[in-house]
Amino acid sequence: MKKEAPSLSLPRKSGRGDANDRHCxxxxxxxxxxxxSRPCGGxxxxxxxxxxxxxxxxxxxxxNAYLAYVSNEKGNSITIIDTxxxxxxxxxxxxxxxRGIELTKDGSELFICAGDDDAIxxxxxxxxxxxxxxxxxxxxxxxxLGPDGGIVYVSNENDNLVTMIDARRKEQVGDVPVGVEPExxxxxxxxxxLVNTSETxxxxxxxxxxxxxxxxxxxxxxxxRFAEFKKDGSELxxxxxxxxxxxxxxxxxxxxxxxxxxxxxxxxxxxxQPIGVSITRDGKRAFVALGPANRVAVIDAETKKxxxxxxxxxxxxxxxxxxxxxxxxxxxxxxxDVSVIDVASLKVVKSIPVGAFPWGVVVAPK
Amino acid sequence: xxxxxxxxxxxxxxxxxxxxxxxxxxxVKVGVLREAHSRETISILDIPTADDALAGALxxxxxxxxxxxxxxxxxxxxxxxxxxxxxxxAAIDRLAEQGARLVVADLTxxxxxxxxxxxxxxxxxxxxxxxxDESLREENCRANVIHVAPSxxxxxDGLAQxxxxxxxxxxxxxxxxxxxxxxxxxxxxxxxxxFGAKIVEERVYADTEGGRRTDSGSVQTQRQMPVxxxxxxxxxxxxxxxxxxxxxxxxxxRTWDARPVAGSAGxxxxxxxxxxxxxxAVQLQNRFIQSFRRPMNARDNGAWLAMRMIGEAATxxxxxxxxTLRGFLVGEAFSIAAFKGVRLSLRPWNQQLRQPILLTDGRxxxxxxxxxxxxxxxxxxxxxxxxxxxxKCRLQ
Numbered sequence: 001m002k003k004e005a006p007s008l009s010l011p012r013k014s015g016r017g018d019a020n021d022r023h024c025x026x027x028x029x030x031x032x033x034x035x036x037s038r039p040c041g042g043x044x045x046x047x048x049x050x051x052x053x054x055x056x057x058x059x060x061x062x063x064n065a066y067l068a069y070v071s072n073e074k075g076n077s078i079t080i081i082d083t084x085x086x087x088x089x090x091x092x093x094x095x096x097x098x099r100g101i102e103l104t105k106d107g108s109e110l111f112i113c114a115g116d117d118d119a120i121x122x123x124x125x126x127x128x129x130x131x132x133x134x135x136x137x138x139x140x141x142x143x144x145l146g147p148d149g150g151i152v153y154v155s156n157e158n159d160n161l162v163t164m165i166d167a168r169r170k171e172q173v174g175d176v177p178v179g180v181e182p183e184x185x186x187x188x189x190x191x192x193x194l195v196n197t198s199e200t201x202x203x204x205x206x207x208x209x210x211x212x213x214x215x216x217x218x219x220x221x222x223x224x225r226f227a228e229f230k231k232d233g234s235e236l237x238x239x240x241x242x243x244x245x246x247x248x249x250x251x252x253x254x255x256x257x258x259x260x261x262x263x264x265x266x267x268x269x270x271x272x273q274p275i276g277v278s279i280t281r282d283g284k285r286a287f288v289a290l291g292p293a294n295r296v297a298v299i300d301a302e303t304k305k306x307x308x309x310x311x312x313x314x315x316x317x318x319x320x321x322x323x324x325x326x327x328x329x330x331x332x333x334x335x336x337d338v339s340v341i342d343v344a345s346l347k348v349v350k351s352i353p354v355g356a357f358p359w360g361v362v363v364a365p366k
Numbered sequence: 367x368x369x370x371x372x373x374x375x376x377x378x379x380x381x382x383x384x385x386x387x388x389x390x391x392x393x394v395k396v397g398v399l400r401e402a403h404s405r406e407t408i409s410i411l412d413i414p415t416a417d418d419a420l421a422g423a424l425x426x427x428x429x430x431x432x433x434x435x436x437x438x439x440x441x442x443x444x445x446x447x448x449x450x451x452x453x454x455x456a457a458i459d460r461l462a463e464q465g466a467r468l469v470v471a472d473l474t475x476x477x478x479x480x481x482x483x484x485x486x487x488x489x490x491x492x493x494x495x496x497x498x499d500e501s502l503r504e505e506n507c508r509a510n511v512i513h514v515a516p517s518x519x520x521x522x523d524g525l526a527q528x529x530x531x532x533x534x535x536x537x538x539x540x541x542x543x544x545x546x547x548x549x550x551x552x553x554x555x556x557x558x559x560x561f562g563a564k565i566v567e568e569r570v571y572a573d574t575e576g577g578r579r580t581d582s583g584s585v586q587t588q589r590q591m592p593v594x595x596x597x598x599x600x601x602x603x604x605x606x607x608x609x610x611x612x613x614x615x616x617x618x619x620r621t622w623d624a625r626p627v628a629g630s631a632g633x634x635x636x637x638x639x640x641x642x643x644x645x646x647a648v649q650l651q652n653r654f655i656q657s658f659r660r661p662m663n664a665r666d667n668g669a670w671l672a673m674r675m676i677g678e679a680a681t682x683x684x685x686x687x688x689x690t691l692r693g694f695l696v697g698e699a700f701s702i703a704a705f706k707g708v709r710l711s712l713r714p715w716n717q718q719l720r721q722p723i724l725l726t727d728g729r730x731x732x733x734x735x736x737x738x739x740x741x742x743x744x745x746x747x748x749x750x751x752x753x754x755x756x757x758k759c760r761l762q
Contacts, residue, residue: 139649157649158649158652158653160432177435179432179433179436180429180432180433181646181649198433199646199703200429200433200674200703201429201432201433201436202433202678202681203433203436205436214436217436217437219681219682221701222678222701222702222703222709223703241703242701242702242703242708242709243701243709244701244709268742268745268746269709269745270708270709270745270746270747271708273708292707
C-alpha cells in the first residue's frame, strides 16, 4: 500500500453540522484550508485541501503549548492536540491500525506502529508527511526509544520477537526471541535494560541491551500489557490486563515485591483491566488506566495505596503526561475521546474528541 | 484400535535461548483423547477435518513451549483417536502408561464418563473441551473432569440475554428429534423462564435420516421450510434446537413469517468463532491459520484453552502432577486470558470455566454475552448457566 502521501484533514469537532460550518468559517479566515474528506458547504474552498506547508503554519503553536499525538487504531490516523487550547488541531492519515507511537528525543519525528501494514511509519512532525519507514518485523504493536535516542525497540506480536532498530540509520540491528505475544516495552533510565512483557506467556523479560540476551524472566499476572520504570530506576511497574493487577518489580533482584489490586464499588472484578501506567518524575504518584472500568486509578507510588479513582472516557488505554506534568492525557478507545486530567487537582477537566478508537498517546517537548 | 501418536507442532520446540538448561526440563505430557465427529453437516464449511480439536491442542502446546523456554518446561502432545466401538477406558490406560495423566477430551458425554471412571484409578485429570451436557456438570459431575467447553445452559443463556435485550421476547421454538436436541430445547426453555421470554409454540422437526449433500437440495428446502413454519402464533424470533444439524441451517430466509432465526442457525451462541477478532483474538486466529491452513473452530479452541490452562498451572506451580495442577486451577489464584475480553476462572462447585459467550452469524461476531445490565453478586459471567445455589453437583 502506498503510504507516502498522507492526506490531511482538519480536526473533528464534537458538535454536529453547525460545528462544521464554524470550522469552515474559521479556516476560510485563516488559511482557507479545506478538508477533502469532509468538504465544507461553501463554494469558496471547494477542491482545496491542506497542503503540508499550510498545515505546518497552522500548527506553529502558541508559546506555551505542547503538542500531543494520539493514534486512532480504527481511524487509521493521528490526531494532534494543542495542550494549551486543549483541542484537536489536525488529523493526519497514516497506515492501517496505528497503535504504539513514540517521538524522537528532539520531537522531529513520530514513529508509528501501523500493525496491519506490518510497518513502522516515520512521520515528520513539521511537514506532517510520512517520510519513510523503519524495518520492523510483522505486526509491530508497541515501541520504545532508548534514552540516548539511538535505538528503537519494537514488540512484534505475531512472531514472538523484540526487534532493535537503529533510529538514525533506520536499520535493524538485532532481535530477541521472547514469550508469546510480546507487547509492553520499557527501557531502564540508564538504557542498560529493556523490559518486554509477553501477553500469553505472562512474563516480564529483562533484556541486556548491550548483549541482546535475556537476563531474567519474571512471572506476573495474566496478560501483561504495559511496563513503566520509575525515573530513578528503582522500580518497574507492570500492568496485567486480565489478572487485574499491577506487579511492582525490583529490577535488580528480579522479583515481584508487591502487587496492587483494584476494588471499585459497583464494578465486577472482571471489569477492572489495568493497561497504561504513568509515574510522576519524582516517583511519588502513579496513574493507572483501568480499561473498561472507565477510570484512572491514582496511586501513592511510595506506599502503593490507592488514593482515588477518576472517571474518564470509555475503555481507557494509554496515558501521557505533558512534559511539565500539569496534565495527564488518557486515550479512551470506545468513546473516541481523550480525557485531560489536571494532575495538581486530580480532576478531569476536559474531554477532547479525536478519531476512531484512540489508542496511544505521546506529548512532544517544546 | 486407537492410534496414539506423539506430536509436535513443527518448530515449537527450540533450544532454551536465554539460559542453557541447567537441569533436565520438566516434561508435561498431555493426551488428546478424541473421536470423529459427524460429517453430516448442513454446510460443507462445518465438516470436521482429520486434525479437528488436535490442532488446537498442538497450538496450545506450542504456546506453552515458548513459555517453557524460560521456565525449563516442555509440553508434549500425544494424540489418541478413538474409532467407533473403541473403549475410552483402555485409551486412558495407554495414555497413563506413556506418562500422560493430563488428558484433553473431545468426547461425547457417555464416553467422557467412562474415561473419567478409569482416570480415577490412574490419578489422571480430564479437560472436557467439547461436551456441552448439563449432566456432566450437575448430577454426573466428577472431581477429575474440568469443563472448558460451555454447557448448553450457558450457551442458551448467552443467546437469551441478547434476545431479551433486543426485546425479542416471543420465541417460536423448533427442536430436532434427537435426544441431544431435546436437551438443548430444555436449555432454551429454562433460559426463557430465567430471563422473562415466552415460548409461544414448540414444534419438532423429525429427522428422516436423509443425507445432507445433494445437487438440487435448495429446490426442496425452499418449499419445505415455509410450510413447516406456517401458522405459528405471533413471535419475534424463531429459536432452533438442532445439534444434529438436520434442519437448522435451512431455516434462515425460508421461514413463513419474516422473522430472524437464532440458536442452531442464524444468530448462534458459541465459545469460539473463526471470525472472532476482538481482544487480541486475531493473533490467535493468525497463529492457528499459519500452522494448520484452516480456520479455528470451537473444538480447536476448547482444546487450545485446555492446553493453555495446563500450561498456566504448570508454570505457576512448577509441577506436572495432575492433583497439584487441579488444586491450582480450582483455587482463587487461577485466572486465564482467552481473548474474550475478561479473565476466565473456574466455578469451584462444578469445575466449569466461567466465560463470555460469543453470538455469531457465521461471518462476524454480532455480540458477546453477558449483556450489559444482567447483574450478579459475584461475577456477571455467572449469569450464564446454572449458578451455585441451584447446583446438584457434589464433586467426588
